[in-house]
Amino acid sequence: MAQARLLADLRACVGPEHVLTGDDAVPYLTDWRKTVTGRAVAVVRPANRDEVAQVVRLCAAAGAPVVPQGGNTGQVAAATPDASASAVVLSLLRLNRVRAIDPDNDTVTVEAGCVLQTVQEAAREAGRLFPLSLGAEGSCTIGGNLATNAGGTQVLRYGNARELALGLEVVTPEGEIWDGLRGLRKDNTGYDLRDLYIGSEGTLGVITAAVLKLFPLPRAQRTALIATPGLSQALLLLQRARAGFGAELTAFEVMATPCLRDVTRAFAQQRLPFTEIDDDMWCVLLEVSDNEGEQHAQDRLEVVLSGALEAGEVSDVVVSVSESQSAAFWHLRESITLALAQADVCVKHDISLPASKIPDFVRETDRALATAFPGVRMRVFGHLGDGNLHYNLLPPRGASKADIQRLVHDRVHAAGGSISAEQGIGQHRVEDLERYKSDVELALMRRIKTALDPRGVMNPGKVLPMESKGDCP
Amino acid sequence: MAQARLLADLRACVGPEHVLTGDDAVPYLTDWRKTVTGRAVAVVRPANRDEVAQVVRLCAAAGAPVVPQGGNTGQVAAATPDASASAVVLSLLRLNRVRAIDPDNDTVTVEAGCVLQTVQEAAREAGRLFPLSLGAEGSCTIGGNLATNAGGTQVLRYGNARELALGLEVVTPEGEIWDGLRGLRKDNTGYDLRDLYIGSEGTLGVITAAVLKLFPLPRAQRTALIATPGLSQALLLLQRARAGFGAELTAFEVMATPCLRDVTRAFAQQRLPFTEIDDDMWCVLLEVSDNEGEQHAQDRLEVVLSGALEAGEVSDVVVSVSESQSAAFWHLRESITLALAQADVCVKHDISLPASKIPDFVRETDRALATAFPGVRMRVFGHLGDGNLHYNLLPPRGASKADIQRLVHDRVHAAGGSISAEQGIGQHRVEDLERYKSDVELALMRRIKTALDPRGVMNPGKVLPMESKGDCP
Numbered sequence: 001m002a003q004a005r006l007l008a009d010l011r012a013c014v015g016p017e018h019v020l021t022g023d024d025a026v027p028y029l030t031d032w033r034k035t036v037t038g039r040a041v042a043v044v045r046p047a048n049r050d051e052v053a054q055v056v057r058l059c060a061a062a063g064a065p066v067v068p069q070g071g072n073t074g075q076v077a078a079a080t081p082d083a084s085a086s087a088v089v090l091s092l093l094r095l096n097r098v099r100a101i102d103p104d105n106d107t108v109t110v111e112a113g114c115v116l117q118t119v120q121e122a123a124r125e126a127g128r129l130f131p132l133s134l135g136a137e138g139s140c141t142i143g144g145n146l147a148t149n150a151g152g153t154q155v156l157r158y159g160n161a162r163e164l165a166l167g168l169e170v171v172t173p174e175g176e177i178w179d180g181l182r183g184l185r186k187d188n189t190g191y192d193l194r195d196l197y198i199g200s201e202g203t204l205g206v207i208t209a210a211v212l213k214l215f216p217l218p219r220a221q222r223t224a225l226i227a228t229p230g231l232s233q234a235l236l237l238l239q240r241a242r243a244g245f246g247a248e249l250t251a252f253e254v255m256a257t258p259c260l261r262d263v264t265r266a267f268a269q270q271r272l273p274f275t276e277i278d279d280d281m282w283c284v285l286l287e288v289s290d291n292e293g294e295q296h297a298q299d300r301l302e303v304v305l306s307g308a309l310e311a312g313e314v315s316d317v318v319v320s321v322s323e324s325q326s327a328a329f330w331h332l333r334e335s336i337t338l339a340l341a342q343a344d345v346c347v348k349h350d351i352s353l354p355a356s357k358i359p360d361f362v363r364e365t366d367r368a369l370a371t372a373f374p375g376v377r378m379r380v381f382g383h384l385g386d387g388n389l390h391y392n393l394l395p396p397r398g399a400s401k402a403d404i405q406r407l408v409h410d411r412v413h414a415a416g417g418s419i420s421a422e423q424g425i426g427q428h429r430v431e432d433l434e435r436y437k438s439d440v441e442l443a444l445m446r447r448i449k450t451a452l453d454p455r456g457v458m459n460p461g462k463v464l465p466m467e468s469k470g471d472c473p
Numbered sequence: 474m475a476q477a478r479l480l481a482d483l484r485a486c487v488g489p490e491h492v493l494t495g496d497d498a499v500p501y502l503t504d505w506r507k508t509v510t511g512r513a514v515a516v517v518r519p520a521n522r523d524e525v526a527q528v529v530r531l532c533a534a535a536g537a538p539v540v541p542q543g544g545n546t547g548q549v550a551a552a553t554p555d556a557s558a559s560a561v562v563l564s565l566l567r568l569n570r571v572r573a574i575d576p577d578n579d580t581v582t583v584e585a586g587c588v589l590q591t592v593q594e595a596a597r598e599a600g601r602l603f604p605l606s607l608g609a610e611g612s613c614t615i616g617g618n619l620a621t622n623a624g625g626t627q628v629l630r631y632g633n634a635r636e637l638a639l640g641l642e643v644v645t646p647e648g649e650i651w652d653g654l655r656g657l658r659k660d661n662t663g664y665d666l667r668d669l670y671i672g673s674e675g676t677l678g679v680i681t682a683a684v685l686k687l688f689p690l691p692r693a694q695r696t697a698l699i700a701t702p703g704l705s706q707a708l709l710l711l712q713r714a715r716a717g718f719g720a721e722l723t724a725f726e727v728m729a730t731p732c733l734r735d736v737t738r739a740f741a742q743q744r745l746p747f748t749e750i751d752d753d754m755w756c757v758l759l760e761v762s763d764n765e766g767e768q769h770a771q772d773r774l775e776v777v778l779s780g781a782l783e784a785g786e787v788s789d790v791v792v793s794v795s796e797s798q799s800a801a802f803w804h805l806r807e808s809i810t811l812a813l814a815q816a817d818v819c820v821k822h823d824i825s826l827p828a829s830k831i832p833d834f835v836r837e838t839d840r841a842l843a844t845a846f847p848g849v850r851m852r853v854f855g856h857l858g859d860g861n862l863h864y865n866l867l868p869p870r871g872a873s874k875a876d877i878q879r880l881v882h883d884r885v886h887a888a889g890g891s892i893s894a895e896q897g898i899g900q901h902r903v904e905d906l907e908r909y910k911s912d913v914e915l916a917l918m919r920r921i922k923t924a925l926d927p928r929g930v931m932n933p934g935k936v937l938p939m940e941s942k943g944d945c946p
Contacts (some may be wrong), residue, residue: 178914185825191917192635195668243690246689246691387659401697
């Protein structure tokens with residue numbers, strides 16, 4: 001009865017064709033990795049922020065939780081409803097306008113449902129760079145990127161999504177609109193609401209638009225694929241590259257040799273440019289973005305890398321001579337995930353550590369895993385420049401995934417690291433959050449949730465557990 | 474009675490010599506600009522975070538508000554108690570250890586009472602740069618810098634204090650310790666408490682330590698003093714410099730000619746290096762920090778600035794040939810405030826705007842002021858690269874300071890700007906915050922304050938008005 005009334009109200013608000021139920025709703029109810037499928041009263045697709053606000057008010061009044069969803073490309077099912085069929089999925093895909101671009105202020109104002117690639121293209125058309133870049137950029141939305149504080153391949157230079165946002169527009173759990181769309185580099189007027197909403201995975205409100213930072217387009221980009229004798233040498237190379245390239249160092253990725261062997265085995269057209277490479281070596285994909293030009297980029301790479309060769313940090317190096325070769329190096333890096341997908345089981349960890357601790361962590365954790373789970377095969381790669389590793393492994397038959405993850409995450413925690421560097425908490429890592437966060441930190445988070453969403457309307461059960469259910473209507 | 478008991482408890486906690494009353498307390502009770510003098514039960518100087526926590530617990534139990542204070546160099550009296558003599562001033566100056574430095578992770582862990590210059594020096598000794606830099610750096614503390622999200626001269630490249638902090642340690646209003654001292658570039662595990670405490674001016678808790686980002690030391694720094702025909706040309710030059718130098722552009726300051734004339738009049742040893750300069754011109758102080766060397770910095774300056782000369786964005790330019798000449802250029806910039814201090818009255822505004830709007834804003838607001846307050850003389854300078862102007866003026870005799878500020882701030886607000894870019898709210902701008910923030914934003918801030926400090930222990934009357942007094946014990 002109440003649901004029928006809510007459905008009717010939602011249809012009146014956004015138009016019946018934008019309230020999806022039955023088969024039409026199905027694509028919105030399973031997460032991207034197909035780990036869970038939920039149920040919902042409906043999937044609602046409002047057209048603008050006022051409709052978003054009205055939808056949230058209707059849901060709040062009806063006691064229906066709201067699950068915001070962007071491109072549905074997340075890794076932790078933060079945008080998937082639970083099985084109770086009580087929630088409304090609020091899709092932001094129709095809020096897809098680039099509202100304004102201001103090249104002289106180096107800002108662009110976009111709606112939450114803009115696909116990341118669209119934002120990149122709008123910036124480029126204005127002669128500017130929007131640097132956020134990740135695998136899902138053709139499907140993910142900027143609202144989802146902000147709600148999850150997305151990372152990607154350019155964090156080393158430009159920071160996470162958080163550092164790329166200057167202002168937000170947010171619909172609160174009461175359906176009010178906070179207009180914080182300020183395009184300012186400096187603004188010390190009160191508490192930092194912006195960064196509280198960023199990364200909160202739709203549990204405190206709905207991001208409907210944002211003002212984003214733009215940057216000058218680099219004149220030239222060069223990549224080098226580098227073989228290093230081990231992770232310690234890769235870390236030395238990182239320090240050398242930071243000193244030698246400064247902010248022109250825009251990516252520093254590492255890949256363990258077995259990952260690359262998987263790629264060349266899975267995809268016949270992919271080749272490693274090195275003649276000799278053994279299993280202990282690590283490859284580095286290094287990218288520089290130069291504001292002078294091709295020749296300068298080339299010269300600097302030679303200066304810095306010849307120093308690294310002399311110092312023994314580097315065994316072999318190939319510098320791209322063309323954009324297509326650069327693309328091929330990146331393709332190698334990006335194919336690792338696809339190659340790993342061919343394995344029966346792959347246990348993944350998205351961890352970060354102080355960069356200085358990574359070589360010891362990997363050596364010791366590899367050893368602990370080999371002892372506890374004989375036959376385990378490591379497949380580690382990631383963003384060494386950010387201290388972020390995709391510490392993945394192929395377990396022996398019968399090994400418990402939960403036991404493996406516990407071993408890895410306990411060691412990450414002991415080393416002062418994070419058990420979710422890029423991907424967030426969603427519904428998959430709620431228990432981990434409770435295990436690894438201190439009581440003080442958890443209590444602070446709960447107080448914020450209760451203060452900003454006292455009725456528990458927004459995306460319940462994500463980030464924090466459902467315990468505050470008693471407060472819900 | 475209750476106060477005598479609290480004093481005895483505080484003495485037992487931190488030692489009697491660190492509980493200051495009477496004359497010993499006087500230096501802590503007046504703000505740096507000498508705008509207000511408060512009264513306090515005592516000034517307490519704990520030695521470490523555990524003592525801070527205990528002091529906060531004692532104060533909370535006794536119903537005594539806590540006013541945290543660092544170097545006491547703020548501009549808005551955020552660290553000064555009110556006149557009621559009910560508060561305890563909590564000085565962080567004895568928490569002054571550099572706890573750890575990790576060059577391979579490019580981080581340093583410092584206590585809140587470390588003087589900013591000490592942090593800079595510790596970084597330099599480890600071969601790294603800590604880039605936060607501002608006039609008060611010999612006296613201000615890093616805890617105060619973080620509590621107020623300090624800006625300074627390098628924001629264009631490195632961001633505000635917020636962007637330089639990776640982790641915090643905070644004592645909550647209940648006297649609990651949140652250990653968020655993480656040295657991670659990526660960590661998406663729950664709400665962003667760090668950025669909530671940063672900039673909250675001691676109203677949500679006491680920052681006791683922080684993990685800060687370090688950067689490679691630049692190989693060379695060059696400055697240029699540039700005369701531009703007007704602010705519009707200065708803005709074009711900014712865009713050219715951003716494209717031409719990329720992240721090597723570390724400062725872009727503007728100064729209206731009358732400011733510079735004041736400096737050369739007030740200080741005989743200061744000279745302008747230009748032969749011809751008229752009152753409509755604006756000078757730019759541009760700094761590049763180069764990771765290759767002196768020659769490269771020089772070459773790049775010539776390339777970029779000769780383009781600007783050809784385009785008519787620049788009338789005259791002098792590039793520093795030595796560190797001492799660079800220092801002289803910076804000294805000219807930094808002397809403006811001192812020269813203005815010789816005027817009988819100077820009405821100051823610390824505003825920010827989208828950079829694209831600054832030329833129109835200045836022209837139109839200058840005109841509006843001249844109409845409303847005939848005889849007003851403008852003295853404008855600031856960080857154009859950050860959209861931040863110190864929009865100062867010398868009013869005609871008898872003009873109301875409040876009326877002038879209202880005119881300026883109303884126009885800033887209408888243009889989407891901030892009425893406090895760097896300096897915060899403290900006690901001086903609480904009414905402005907209420908005037909210019911939306912009801913939605915104010916309500917969100919109040920909810921956060923109430924959630925994290927339900928008894929109103931922390932720095933009451935700062936940032937937000939005292940209205941929640943009813944909740945206090």
